[in-house]
Amino acid sequence: MTQTLSSTPADTAPARPSPHHALKVLSVHHWTDQLFSFTLERPEDFRFRSGEFVMIGLPGEDGSKPVLRAYSIASPHWAEELEFFSIKVPDGPLTSRLQKIQPGDTVLMGKKPTGTLVLDALTGGERLWLIGTGTGLAPWLSVARDPDTYSRFGQVIVCHTVRQVADLAYRDFFTAGIHDDPLVGDEANAHLTYYPTVTRERFETPGRITDRIRSGDVFADLRLPIGFSPNTDRVMLCGSMAMIKEAGELLETYGLKEGSNAEPGDYVLERAFVG
Incomplete structure (x- = not known):
């Protein structure tokens, strides 16, 4: 009897869960040529205290690591959407790209909110x-x-x-x-x-x-x-x-x-x- 071998090696390590949520952009509002706000869908299991911040970012270009920065959450803890308020830095590693997002795009968000403004x-x-x-x-x-x-x-x-x-x-x-x-x-x-x-x-x-x-x-x-x-x-x-x-x-x-x-x-x- 011929033994069928698994196509997956037994010692292959399971994939690590991502430290980030990949969230859909719901809306974008440009206040001036230097300031804008945007809202993201909120994961059902995401909890935070009003005043905390979280890491927000975009995938790295050409396969590089994601670029993330700390952003205070502008929406209250009970809101169904997550809102953020940002500056636009022309040469900023993140905001030079983030300011161009449109509804339907994807933004990365860390899973662990923190902060002292609570x-x-x-x-x-x-x-x-x-x-x-x-x-x-x-x-x-x-x-x-x-x-x-x-x-x-x-x-x-x-x-x-x-x-x-x-x-x-x-x-x-x-x-x-x-x-x-x-x-x-x-x-x-x-x-x-x-x-x-x-x-x-x-x-x-x-x-x-x-x-x-x-x-x-x-x-x-x-x-x-x-x-x-x-x-x-x-x-x-x-x-x-x-x-x-x-x-x-x-x-x-x-x-x-x-x-x-x-x-x-x-x-x-x-x-x-x-x-």
């Missing part, structure tokens, strides 16, 4: 400041639509600093659209304040947010006591490293202490950024 990393307080520059606004789109945010804080202030007025992406959303949100619309209408600043054009609140903190203008504009208090204020920072460093030092002078997932504190920051 409510769990803050101790309790009365007022939550979400301070960002440029695309550092992305996590605030997530946190500001999380019902837990309003159950923990009586006031939520979204501060967004950009160079040009046109760079104030999502301005209409924070001033009006969020009030129609199915979960937090009423809470946002009553408790959320949007505070944009512009550095290179005429604007009613000009300059860098750190300068307006230092001068006291932001507190005067919002009719709040001058300065931050460890007893009432909690702060999240995301955006340019220069702003994060400067703002963090300012917060420390007011007595606020940096927190983390392991040890919650008065303020948190995110060092991951897109390039």
Whole structure:
């Protein structure tokens, strides 16, 4: 009797599962020639906390390794789609290609979200400041639509600093659209304040947010006591490293202490950024 040999060697190792999801692009919105947003389908088993980031990328060209960068998830944890907010870097290894995606294309996404811009990393307080520059606004789109945010804080202030007025992406959303949100619309209408600043054009609140903190203008504009208090204020920072460093030092002078997932504190920051 002739023995039939398997065509597959017995010692062949099973294929490793991919560390990435390959997800379909659902929509793309170009805000300016330097800023765009896109949404991806959400895997059924993908879970994250509002404010976390994940690796986003595209397959490498000519068979090379995928190119991935950290992106904050701009959609809240309960959303059916995943939204991201990105800059366009002409010579960027990723964004030079990512900015050309169209609905129906495929984008890679890591399977493990992480990050410190989460409510769990803050101790309790009365007022939550979400301070960002440029695309550092992305996590605030997530946190500001999380019902837990309003159950923990009586006031939520979204501060967004950009160079040009046109760079104030999502301005209409924070001033009006969020009030129609199915979960937090009423809470946002009553408790959320949007505070944009512009550095290179005429604007009613000009300059860098750190300068307006230092001068006291932001507190005067919002009719709040001058300065931050460890007893009432909690702060999240995301955006340019220069702003994060400067703002963090300012917060420390007011007595606020940096927190983390392991040890919650008065303020948190995110060092991951897109390039």
